[in-house]
Each structure stands twice: as C-alpha cells, then as structure tokens.
Amino acid sequence: MEGVLTLVLLCAVFALGQMKPANVANVKTSQTETELTFQWDIVDGNTNYSYKLMGDSAPIVLINATGQVVTYTVSSLSPGTNYSFTLYTVFNGSQSDGYNFSAVTVPSNVGSVSVFDRKETYIILQWEKVNNRSDYTYELKYWIKDEPPTQSPTDSLEEHNVTSLSPGTEYFFTLYTVFDRVRSSGYNFSNVTVPSNIANPPKVVDFNDTDVTFQWITSNIAYNYSLERSNTSREYIYNIAEGIEVTRHINGLNPATNYNFTLYTEFFDVRSTGYKFSHTTSLSRVTGVDFTRSETQLIITWNKLNKNNIYNYILSESNGKEESFSGSSEENEFKHTYSSLTPGTVYSYTLYTEVNGQRNGSTFRSITTINCVSFKWDITNSSIEAQVNGSTHVKAENRTGNAISLPITDNRVKLQELYPGENYNVSLLYHLDTEELLQCSHLLTLVPNSVxxxxxxxxxxxxxxxxxxxxxxxxxxxxxxxxxxxxxxxxxxxxxxxxxxxxxxxxxxxxxxxxxxxxxxxxxxxxxxTNPAGVIAGVLVFFLLVIIICAAVFVWLRYRSGKRNNSPKPLVESKGTKKNYYKPIPMDAFSEHFRNMSCDENRGFSEEYEDLSSVGIEQSSAAATVLENKEKNRFSNVLPYDSSRVHLTVNDEEDSDYINASYIPGYGNASKQYIAAQGPLPSTVNDFWRMVWEKRSQAIVMVTNCTESGRVKCEQYWPLDYSPCLYGNLVVTVKSEDKAQSWTLRELNIKNKSTSETRTVKHFHFTAWPDHGVPYGTEELIKFRGLVRQHIENSYSAGPTVVHCSAGVGRTGTLIALDVLLQQLHREKAVGIAAFVQEMRLCRPLMVQTESQYVFLHQCIMDSLKTKVVAQSEPLYENTDMIYVNSIALKQYENGSNI
Incomplete structure (x- = not known):
C-alpha cells in the first residue's frame, strides 16, 4: 500500500514539473517622461517573473518579487513613447505564456510659449512642436487669478488664439503636451491682454503760454499711463495709484504752438493703441505799459513778458507803421520814443507779442502834455477863465489846500466864486480811459478887492x-x-x-x-x-500971505537956479569915457547928495539916468544878429557887444562860440570879475553850463524866478530834485539846498563825462525881487549881496561870477553895481554910482535897466551908510525902517516897461 502511494506521489511531482505557471491577471501602470512603473499581484505565490520589451533585442529581464504586490520600474525610456511588454510568470524554470500589455511615457512640455499677437480681447499664442512630433496634441488651460480655469482644447497646431478675454487683464496659462491621452506635466506661464484706451478725451484744466495741465478718468487703478509728445517724441510716464482721476502738468512748451499728444494706457509692459489728441499753447500779450509824456514826445516803456526771451514785440501806430523789438535782448525793459507830436493830442498804439509768426496785441492810449502859459487867462477878483485844448477837467488849489475840480466844456475853463487876491495852482487834466493825466499846471493870482x-x-x-x-x-x-x-x-x-x-x-x-x-x-x-483952522482971516492976512508967497517963490527960483548950477553935468569927454565922466561922492556928502537928487519928484535922478541912456549904444553886436544866433536871444533889444561878449570854446563843427552873455568889470583892476547873462532858454541850457565849466565859475547868482506873473522868465536849468541830470557833456547834481525867506542857497556838483573831473558851484538864488520894479526894502538884498561877496572873496582862483535875471541887464546890473559900489564905499569912503553904471553900459546895454532900479541903487547905499556896513570888517546888518518908497517902480509896472 505504501509502495503504491509513493509511486503516485512521484508521478504527481513529475507531472507538476511539466506544467506552465499561470500569467498575472492584471498590470497597473504609471509613468513619467522617462520611466514606466508596473504593479501586479503575485500569482500562486510565485516570486519570480520576467518581462520582455516587444521589438527590443534586449534579453528577458528577470524580476524577483517580495511581498504580495510587485512594483517594478523601467527607466531610461523616451518621453511620449508607446512601449509594448510581455510579462512572464516563472516557476521551476518554466514560464507562463506571458501577459501582453502596453504603456506610454509622459510627453515633454513645450520649451516656451510666445505671444504672436494680442489685442484687448484676445491673445494669439505660439510655440514649437515638442521634438517635432506630429503625433502629439496639446491642451491649454487658462484662468484669472482667484477664478476657476477654462479648458481650451487645441488641435495639433502650434498656434492658438485665445479669445473672449477682458482688456488689460493678466491671465495664467498651462499648456499640456498630449500623447495617446497622456498629458505632460504642463508648461505654466502668464500674459496680459492689451489695455483699453481712456473712454473720454483728456480735459485741459489749466494752461498758459508754456505749460498745460491735462486731466482724465481711468476705470482701472492698476493701469499706468504714458503721454507721448509727437513733436519731440518726448514721453512723460506716470504711475497711477491714487484714484480714478488723473491730473498731470507739462511745462517747457513754446507759445502759440500746436502739439500732438498720444495718451497710452499701460498694463505691465503692454500699452494700449493710444488715444490721440492735440493742444495749442496760448500767446499772452503785454497788459501794461508806462508812458513818459511831454508836449511833443511820448516814451513808451514795457517789461519783458514772463521774463522769457522767446517773445518778440511789434509796436504799431494807428497809421500802420510798425517798430520791431527782438526778445533776445539782455535787457528786461524795452523803450521807444515817438517825437514831433502835437501837444494835447491823444495817440493810440498797439503792442503785439509775436511767436512763430503768431501775434497777440493790446492797444494803449496816451496824450501829449500842453503848455499852460500859452493860453490867454482872463482873471478877475473871483474868476479864472481861458480857452484851452487837450484837457477834460480843471483843478484849482489855493495855498490853504482848498481845491475846486470841474469838467471843461467846449474847451473853456470857467472857475468862479474864487477868493479875491488868492494864489491858485491851476492844473489842467485829461481823463483818459481809467487814468487822470496831468497836462500842465500854472500859478495864477486873482485880482484883489479894492479897499x-x-x-x-x-x-x-x-x-x-x-x-x-x-x-x-x-x-x-x-x-x-x-x-x-x-x-x-x-x-x-x-x-x-x-x-x-x-x-x-x-x-x-x-x-x-x-x-x-x-x-x-x-x-x-x-x-x-487939510485942516483950514490955522488960516488967518482978513485982507491983511491975505496980503501978508501974498508977500510971503512972493518971497517964497523968489527963494524957490533962486534955489532952483542954484540946484541946476550945482547938479552933475556931463564933462566935455565923449560917452566912451568911463570913470572920469562922473566924479565919486564922498561918504559924508552922500546923504545931502541923495536929498538933492530926490527933490522935485526925483528930478535929479531922472536927469542923470536920462544922461546915461545913450552910453555904449554905438558899439557893434554883429555876432548876436547872425541868423543861427538870433534864436539864442531871449529879447531882440538885449544883445551883447562884440567887444565884451563871452566866447565859448568850439570843439567841433556843430558847436557855436555864441552865448548871450557879457564880461562886466569888478572893483579895481578886475576887468572880468562878472559875467552878466540872460536867463537860459530851453535851447541854451547846455550852452549855459558849458560857459560855467569853461570859465571855471564857482558861483551863479540868480535874481529872477523861473515863472513870474504867469510868464516864463528863465528855464529851470538845474535838476528838480537830487537826481543827476545830463546837460551836454556835463552831469549836474544838487548836493544840498537851503531855503530862507528871500533866497535859496544850493550847492551843485558838476562832473565832466569826458575827463571825470568834478567841481563844486554855489547857486545863490534871490527870490524876493518882484517881476516888475524893485524889492520892497533894501535890507534883504544887502544881506544877500553879503553872502555872495563872502563866497567870491573865499574863491580867489575861481573864474568870473555868473549873474543873471531874465534879460541879464536890469536886476543883474543892479546887483553887480551894488556889490562893486559897496566895495568902493568901504575902501575909498566915496562912491561913484553914475560912473560905474556908465562903465557897465559900455560892456553890456541897458545895465540897471529902469530909473526905479537906479534910484533903488542909491537907496541901498543910503541904508548901508545908516547901518554902518562900510565901517565893519565884516558886514553888520541892522533892522531899519524902509526909507525908499517904490512909487516909480509901480508906475513903470503899470506901463509894462520892465523886462
């Protein structure tokens, strides 16, 4: 029995050794670009397996497994490739029939993606095929940050248009390479669409000639902006973060110029197509000018606009005539003078600024001044009237500050209900646009009321x-x-x-x-x-009176006869004889001489003065009558003699040696101690200063006022204030001014521009000598003469002292005679008034011009004797009652005979 069982077992074992093992039931795969990983369950406990790659000449690969699940990786494969395998179960040298399967490696990602084109709502992407494989397909996924992705299938092309996008938006992308339904890991990138332009054009919120400020609205505060000025390709970049309203200022532009601008919206580095617009800069105009006015000139002054050299200027008259001014001038002020104008006339000018052929202008008006003295003023004790021109209003102000202002109707000034005898400063005004312009002023005195x-x-x-x-x-x-x-x-x-x-x-x-x-x-x-009570009544008294009267008449006739025999008579010598013609009067005899000359209503003075009337008149004045010199004479009957006239130095052809002035001798041997001159005219002021410089004069004595009784007697030839004035080649400056009741003393500096030499000249101005006649008393004039004499004696090296009034003969001659005669009286204890007047008239006509001045000269000597001036080493002046009454002067005023 046992033997049978053993035999069966041996047969079974043998049979089993000849049977094939079973195949794996299923293989799971996972992959990368270069690896494939397989996984299967162990079959019947077998731990040995092998596989073979189909089509590969490589040998079968053995696999030793552990555990219940087998995991095995095949490496060094090619990306995106389909591999076929046979998996064998191996047992006791026997293998299964094999399990056949295939797997695909993951394809590679694209190397890069570029934007082929983009607009506000689409992006065209472009890439190269992976390994130039035509069997690959691609998938694109994109999304906006914080939003779910959108899948966009693609074909096998390497270009794809992503549409329906939002403008100015950043999109995130993943591009997959697909092979046999296997996708690559994905190529990740991002890009943006083109931002949209601004919806509305920029507004100009402020501008001037060289600057402009734009303002625009943005709907996305993430946008940036760039503004391109196409005229110069200049860009202004702005990063916007403050809100949706953007305001930007541009400067450095040119006036009156059209500029084209493009405003770009920018998102990341992508700019919009740009919004195009233009702006033309403005051209400002000069809004203010200053006018310096005179009777025949208008000087227009204006400042450089905006202190910018780019502006040129055109000054146009109403008749179309233009003057051009370059803005490149280094001066910040421009000035132009219009001459030969008509007094009292309104003139209109237009001042243009000009840039690039463009103009912008403003019109300005002004009016030339007038001369108040040229009008005929009708003056009563309560009114002032005159026919005038170039004025719209009149203002009259008296010395207390009370003023009347009235419009002028039909060019007629009518000032009424004024204060009798009062001084009024009458000003003529012109109301032009918004300005009140002073045309001229005139000091007028009303007729006083009667007692x-x-x-x-x-x-x-x-x-x-x-x-x-x-x-x-x-x-x-x-x-x-x-x-x-x-x-x-x-x-x-x-x-x-x-x-x-x-x-x-x-x-x-x-x-x-x-x-x-x-x-x-x-x-x-x-x-x-007069009281008749002392008259004795009766015939007896009458006869007694007759006898007394007869006796008185007899005595009076004898006295007259004796007076005629004792009065000074001309000697036989001709008028050309100087000091021998009249003999000096001793000091102790002068008082009696004065009384004798004053008898019979100053008959002695009248006869003596008449005797002097023809002295010197036969002399030549040829230089004064030359045509070019005639206009330099204030009066045609006061002309310097050729033999004694002052000659100026002639430096060039335009100079003239003529001036209406004469040398006058002083006391003793001083043959040219004085220069008697007429008051300067407007055309001779420069000549006057040239004479003072050339003759080295250190004193000027002025015995007139510039204007008297409404008439110009002498041109103002020194500066009105402390600002220097140029007269020809000489700069005159007032260094000090001291005013007293009857005179003003000034110290003037004169500088020669050519040589820079500077001198000091004293200006003695006696202001209390009436226009007609003589001063009311002698005291003030004697004191004034003392000041002049003291200065002359302290200036021994100085040239002649210049003395002038209006014509340079009347008041001038009286003052010079007073100075010389008081010196003679002090040194000789005698005085020869007639002799010195005769000597002066041989040098210049009409010296001591009126009989009243001749009498006044004698009165000055009388008062000097009473105050004992000549007895002192220095002048001593005492207050005395005025002896001389100027009846003759007042009568001559009535006849208008004095100059």
Missing part, C-alpha cells in the same frame, strides 16, 4: 492927513496910497497912514490901490482937505 470906505482925518496941525480905509476882503500883500504926488506902501495889517508935509487948508486927491503879487485892484479915490 473900502477910503476917508481922511486932520493930522499934524493942518500940515498932514490921516488916511483911513477898511481893508479889502480876500488876500492882498500891500496897499499903495497916493496923496497928491506922494506915494506910500502900507502892509496888509495896517488900515491907517499918516501923511505929513502937506499944505494947510488944501484939497488933495487921495487914492488907494491894493496889490496881490503883481495883480492890482481897482483904485479907490477920495478928495480930502
């Missing part, structure tokens, strides 16, 4: 009258009272005048006239009788 209730009372026991009056209403300076042939001046504070030395029981015509400056009132008149 009231002129009457007389007995005085001095019948030998005088007390003249009484009520002062006139308004302003007045002095009241002149005439009693018979006597004339007296009374101050404005007095209302009574006592007149002596009249005859008893006689009727006298008494008149009173008030004066305000040069204006005189109507004359008030009254007949007055």
């Amino acid at each position: 009231g209730r002129l009457r007389c009372e007995y005085f001095s026991g019948g030998y005088g009258l007390a003249v009484i009056w009520d002062p006139p209403t308004g302003v007045f300076d002095v009241v002149q009272v005439d009693v018979g042939k006597q004339s007296f001046n009374s101050s404005s504070k007095e209302q009574k005048l006592n007149v002596k030395s009249l005859q008893v029981a006689q009727w006298y015509t008494v008149t009173a006239t008030s004066f305000s400056g040069a204006m005189r009132s109507k004359t008030a008149s009254s007949n007055c009788q």
Whole structure:
C-alpha cells in the first residue's frame, strides 16, 4: 500500500514539473517622461517573473518579487513613447505564456510659449512642436487669478488664439503636451491682454503760454499711463495709484504752438493703441505799459513778458507803421520814443507779442502834455477863465489846500466864486480811459478887492492927513496910497497912514490901490482937505500971505537956479569915457547928495539916468544878429557887444562860440570879475553850463524866478530834485539846498563825462525881487549881496561870477553895481554910482535897466551908510525902517516897461 502511494506521489511531482505557471491577471501602470512603473499581484505565490520589451533585442529581464504586490520600474525610456511588454510568470524554470500589455511615457512640455499677437480681447499664442512630433496634441488651460480655469482644447497646431478675454487683464496659462491621452506635466506661464484706451478725451484744466495741465478718468487703478509728445517724441510716464482721476502738468512748451499728444494706457509692459489728441499753447500779450509824456514826445516803456526771451514785440501806430523789438535782448525793459507830436493830442498804439509768426496785441492810449502859459487867462477878483485844448477837467488849489475840480466844456475853463487876491495852482487834466493825466499846471493870482470906505482925518496941525480905509476882503500883500504926488506902501495889517508935509487948508486927491503879487485892484479915490483952522482971516492976512508967497517963490527960483548950477553935468569927454565922466561922492556928502537928487519928484535922478541912456549904444553886436544866433536871444533889444561878449570854446563843427552873455568889470583892476547873462532858454541850457565849466565859475547868482506873473522868465536849468541830470557833456547834481525867506542857497556838483573831473558851484538864488520894479526894502538884498561877496572873496582862483535875471541887464546890473559900489564905499569912503553904471553900459546895454532900479541903487547905499556896513570888517546888518518908497517902480509896472 505504501509502495503504491509513493509511486503516485512521484508521478504527481513529475507531472507538476511539466506544467506552465499561470500569467498575472492584471498590470497597473504609471509613468513619467522617462520611466514606466508596473504593479501586479503575485500569482500562486510565485516570486519570480520576467518581462520582455516587444521589438527590443534586449534579453528577458528577470524580476524577483517580495511581498504580495510587485512594483517594478523601467527607466531610461523616451518621453511620449508607446512601449509594448510581455510579462512572464516563472516557476521551476518554466514560464507562463506571458501577459501582453502596453504603456506610454509622459510627453515633454513645450520649451516656451510666445505671444504672436494680442489685442484687448484676445491673445494669439505660439510655440514649437515638442521634438517635432506630429503625433502629439496639446491642451491649454487658462484662468484669472482667484477664478476657476477654462479648458481650451487645441488641435495639433502650434498656434492658438485665445479669445473672449477682458482688456488689460493678466491671465495664467498651462499648456499640456498630449500623447495617446497622456498629458505632460504642463508648461505654466502668464500674459496680459492689451489695455483699453481712456473712454473720454483728456480735459485741459489749466494752461498758459508754456505749460498745460491735462486731466482724465481711468476705470482701472492698476493701469499706468504714458503721454507721448509727437513733436519731440518726448514721453512723460506716470504711475497711477491714487484714484480714478488723473491730473498731470507739462511745462517747457513754446507759445502759440500746436502739439500732438498720444495718451497710452499701460498694463505691465503692454500699452494700449493710444488715444490721440492735440493742444495749442496760448500767446499772452503785454497788459501794461508806462508812458513818459511831454508836449511833443511820448516814451513808451514795457517789461519783458514772463521774463522769457522767446517773445518778440511789434509796436504799431494807428497809421500802420510798425517798430520791431527782438526778445533776445539782455535787457528786461524795452523803450521807444515817438517825437514831433502835437501837444494835447491823444495817440493810440498797439503792442503785439509775436511767436512763430503768431501775434497777440493790446492797444494803449496816451496824450501829449500842453503848455499852460500859452493860453490867454482872463482873471478877475473871483474868476479864472481861458480857452484851452487837450484837457477834460480843471483843478484849482489855493495855498490853504482848498481845491475846486470841474469838467471843461467846449474847451473853456470857467472857475468862479474864487477868493479875491488868492494864489491858485491851476492844473489842467485829461481823463483818459481809467487814468487822470496831468497836462500842465500854472500859478495864477486873482485880482484883489479894492479897499473900502477910503476917508481922511486932520493930522499934524493942518500940515498932514490921516488916511483911513477898511481893508479889502480876500488876500492882498500891500496897499499903495497916493496923496497928491506922494506915494506910500502900507502892509496888509495896517488900515491907517499918516501923511505929513502937506499944505494947510488944501484939497488933495487921495487914492488907494491894493496889490496881490503883481495883480492890482481897482483904485479907490477920495478928495480930502487939510485942516483950514490955522488960516488967518482978513485982507491983511491975505496980503501978508501974498508977500510971503512972493518971497517964497523968489527963494524957490533962486534955489532952483542954484540946484541946476550945482547938479552933475556931463564933462566935455565923449560917452566912451568911463570913470572920469562922473566924479565919486564922498561918504559924508552922500546923504545931502541923495536929498538933492530926490527933490522935485526925483528930478535929479531922472536927469542923470536920462544922461546915461545913450552910453555904449554905438558899439557893434554883429555876432548876436547872425541868423543861427538870433534864436539864442531871449529879447531882440538885449544883445551883447562884440567887444565884451563871452566866447565859448568850439570843439567841433556843430558847436557855436555864441552865448548871450557879457564880461562886466569888478572893483579895481578886475576887468572880468562878472559875467552878466540872460536867463537860459530851453535851447541854451547846455550852452549855459558849458560857459560855467569853461570859465571855471564857482558861483551863479540868480535874481529872477523861473515863472513870474504867469510868464516864463528863465528855464529851470538845474535838476528838480537830487537826481543827476545830463546837460551836454556835463552831469549836474544838487548836493544840498537851503531855503530862507528871500533866497535859496544850493550847492551843485558838476562832473565832466569826458575827463571825470568834478567841481563844486554855489547857486545863490534871490527870490524876493518882484517881476516888475524893485524889492520892497533894501535890507534883504544887502544881506544877500553879503553872502555872495563872502563866497567870491573865499574863491580867489575861481573864474568870473555868473549873474543873471531874465534879460541879464536890469536886476543883474543892479546887483553887480551894488556889490562893486559897496566895495568902493568901504575902501575909498566915496562912491561913484553914475560912473560905474556908465562903465557897465559900455560892456553890456541897458545895465540897471529902469530909473526905479537906479534910484533903488542909491537907496541901498543910503541904508548901508545908516547901518554902518562900510565901517565893519565884516558886514553888520541892522533892522531899519524902509526909507525908499517904490512909487516909480509901480508906475513903470503899470506901463509894462520892465523886462
């Protein structure tokens, strides 16, 4: 039995050794680009397996398994390849029939993806085929951050258009390579669509000639912007983070220029197609100019616009004539003068700014000034009237500051209800646009009112009258009272005048006239009788009086005869004789001489002055009558003699050696101590200063005011203020000014521009000499002369002292004579007034021009003797009553004879 069992077992074992093992039931695969991993369950506990790669010449590979599940990896494979395998179960050297299966390795990702084209709603992607495999397909997945992805199947092409996208958005992509339904790990990348342009054009919120400010609205604060100026390809880049309203300022532009701009929206590095627009810069105009006005000139001044050199300027007249000015000038101020204009005329000008051929202009107007003196002023005691031009308003202001302002109708000034005798500064104005322009000013004095209730009372026991009056209403300076042939001046504070030395029981015509400056009132008149109480009644007395009168007449006739025999008579010599013609009067005899000359209403003075009238007139004045010199003479009857005229230096052909001025001798041997000159005209001011410089004068004595009684007597030839003024080649500067009641003293510096040499000149200006006649008293003039004499004596090396009034003969001659005669009186104890006047007239005509000035000169000597001026080493002046009454001067004023 046992033997049978053993045999069966041996047969079974043998049979089993000849049977094939079973195949694996199933193989699971996983893959990468270069590996395939297989997994299967152990079959019947077998641990030995083998596989063979189909089509591969490699031998069968044995696999020893452990555990219940077998995992095996095949490496070094090619990506994206289909591999076929046979897996064998091996047992006791026998293998199964084999389990056949295939697996695919993962294909490789694309190397890169580029954007072939993009717009606001699509992106065209492009890539190279992986390994140039045409059997590969591709899948694209894309999404926006924080949103689910979208699957986009593709064909086998290497280009794909991703559409229906949002503008200016970042998209994330994964591109898969697919082979046999196996996808690669995926190529990850991102890209953006083109951002959209702004929806609305930018607004210009501010601009000027060179700057502009744009503003626009954005719907996405993640966008950036770039603004391109196509004229220069200049870009302005802006990073936007502050909101949806964007404001940007651009400067450095040119005025009047059109600029093309493109505004790009930028997202990451992608910019939009760009919004195109344009802007033209503005061209500003000059809004303000200054006018410097005169009668015949307008000077227009303006500043460089914005201090920028790019602007040029065109100044156009109303007739179309233009003047051009380059903006490249280094000066910040431009100036242009229009000359030869008509006084009192409105002129219009347009000032253009110009850039790139474009203009922008403003129109300005101004008016030339006028000369108030040229009009005829009708003046009463309460009104001022005149026919004028070039004015729309008139303003009159008195010395207290009260003013009247009225419009001018029909070019007629009518100022009424003014204060009698008052001084009014009358200004003519022109209201032009928004400006009130001063055309000219004129100082006028109204006619004073007459005195009231002129009457007389007995005085001095019948030998005088007390003249009484009520002062006139308004302003007045002095009241002149005439009693018979006597004339007296009374101050404005007095209302009574006592007149002596009249005859008893006689009727006298008494008149009173008030004066305000040069204006005189109507004359008030009254007949007055001296006290007749002392007259002895009866025939006896009558005969006694007749006898007395006859005796008096006899004595008077003898006295007259003796006076004629003793009065100075011309010697036999000709008028050309100088000091020998009249003999000096000793100091102690001068008082009696003065009384004798004053008798019979100054008959002695009249005869002596008349005797001097023809002195020197036969001399030649040829240079003064040359055609080009005639206009340099203020008066045609006051011409310098050729023998004594001042010659100026002639440096070139345009210069002239002529000036209306003459050398006058001084005391002793000083043959050219003075220059008597006319007051400068506008055309001779430069010549006047040339004379002062060339003759080295250190003193100028002026005995006139520039304007008197509404008439120009002398041109203002020194600076109005402390600013230097140029006269020809000389710069004159006022260094100091000291005003007193009757004079003004100035110190002037004169600099020669050619040599830079500077000198000091003293200017003595006597302001209290009336336009007509002589000063009211001698004291002030004597003091003034003392100041001048002191300066002359302290300036021994100086040239001649220049003395002038208006014509340079009347007041000028009187002052020069006073200076010389007081020197003579001090040194010789005698004075020869007539002899020195004769000597001056041989050098210049009409010196001491009027009889009143000649009498006044004698009065100055009388008052100097009384104050003992000549007895002192230095002048000593005392207050004395005014002796000389200027009746002759007032009468000559009435006749208008004085210059």
